[in-house]
Amino acid sequence: MNAQEPRSGWGGSVLQLLASSTGGVGQHVASVTRGLLARGVPVVVAGPAATDEQFGFAAAGARFVPIEIPASPTPADARAVGALRGALTAQPVTLVHAHGLRAGLVAVLARPAVPVVVTLHNAVLAGGVRGRVSRLAERFVARSARVTLGASADLVERAAQLGAADARLAPVAAPALPAPRRARAAVRAEFGIRSEQPLILSVGRLHPQKRYELLVDAAARWRERSPVPAVLVAGSGPSYLQLAARISAARAPVTLLGHRTDVADLLAGADLAVVTSDWEARQLFAQEALRAGVPLVATAVGGLPELVGDAAVLVPPGDADALDAAVRELLDDPEGRAELARRGPEQAAGWPDESDTVAALTALYAEIAPAAPAAPAPPGTPGGADQAGEDRA
Structure with missing residues (x-):
């Protein structure tokens, strides 16, 4: 293997996008980010500043870009779309991977020049006006993404029914719990x-x-x-x-x-x-x-x-x-x-572990985005992790 070749075998870089999260989605993105970085894949993570504070994306070595995407749709979504476009212009990547319907909507509205993968982690359960709006967004995201991943089989079936070009089961592993510290x-x-x-x-x-x-x-x-x-x-x-x-x-x-x-x-x-x-x-x-x-x-x-x-x-x-x-x-x-x-x-023991999940995602990225634009700037350089930290202050 060439000394410059990523250990993943894929020469690309990825932007992981998430909306407001305090639990499973954020933990999944953190797990994927750590695994990709360990394989030599450059990673940008974009999402609300609070998610970096809770899940430590920048601390893990990713470049973090604060983009506020609240849990529910607001007029501020237009600012999130613009912020994502700005981030992709400032630092090109090979692929955008959005996690959740809210992040997926922002990603496809930004219309990046690279493929968009969206992982759907939750079903739309809301009723009334909010439910109707969410279902319209769900259809738009499914039809706009290059690949729609579902965290469960019913989500994959739902995406296919909505007209997804390519709907697949997502590899999603729960991060391993540490050993108990107390008896x-x-x-x-x-x-x-x-x-x-x-x-x-x-x-x-x-x-x-x-x-x-x-x-x-x-x-x-x-x-x-x-x-x-x-x-x-x-x-x-x-x-x-x-x-x-x-x-x-x-x-x-x-x-x-x-x-x-x-x-x-x-x-x-x-x-x-x-x-x-x-x-x-x-x-x-x-x-x-x-x-x-x-x-x-x-x-x-x-x-x-x-x-x-x-x-x-x-x-x-x-x-x-x-x-x-x-x-x-x-x-x-x-x-x-x-x-x-x-x-x-x-x-x-039969579930995919974090390594299996990252390997499957890397293979998917290589399948749909074989090209390799410039990697994210390393920490300490203009636009790198240090600069992103200053922007959050």
Whole structure:
């Protein structure tokens, strides 16, 4: 191999574009960015300044360009389109890869001279005017992108129905959790949970799609059990106040923890994991729970059945009675929990890891964008990472 040839075998560079994110999408972009950089592929990441602060794109070695793309459409989208055009003019790349519908819309409206790949991570669930606008955007993005990737099979099918020129299943791996830093007893002691008391854990953004009110309603029924299970929900988001009020009104044994960075520790202390969403693709917490060997109860929606196989108990979405029954059955069945704890890591072993994901994406990039414009400027040069940092100040 020539000393100048990238270790990936692809001589191009890529701009990764994302909208506002506090969870799975941002973590995925961070994982892909690290993997591409490790393979010698130059990477520009563009997105809201807060995403760089949370996910460390520049710290990983990418050039970061702040472009504000909020979670919901606003008139400021025109500024985001202009900012992306400016970034691509200042530093040409071989390909643009947008993550999520909001970033995908900005990318295709910018009409770059290079191919655009869009990964759809979520389904459009909103109703009313917002839902109609989002579905129009979904159709436009699917028809405008060179390749549309879906994080689950139903998203791929949806993109194809909307007229995508090339719709494929996206390789999306959950970043590996670090080993727990605290023992099970220490984690439980933080929340005053006794050794014999079940600890039920859920992790995710506090958003209507996650349907945490179902977990609260079911947990209120568990007050009759002895000992009463403790339910912890880690995450932040717009549903916090409504959930807090519901927990108080129902006197449910649920504690909202806010944003946590110690999910591995929380899983080490948990007896059961729960996902109550109306829809998910490759839900991050579900993957983390199975990898950690924590029995999982999840809704049978989106890509979750394919993801977990027979290594979790699946219940219908929106059904508090079914959730209640499934959790009770597992709490009363230690052998069943042990069997799920065994199956979880076995199921996870068949998932693509971060290296597999980056290799598949690099092969896709090479397939549709074999040319190689100039690479992003290195840190310390005009327009490089240092300059981008000054622009964010």
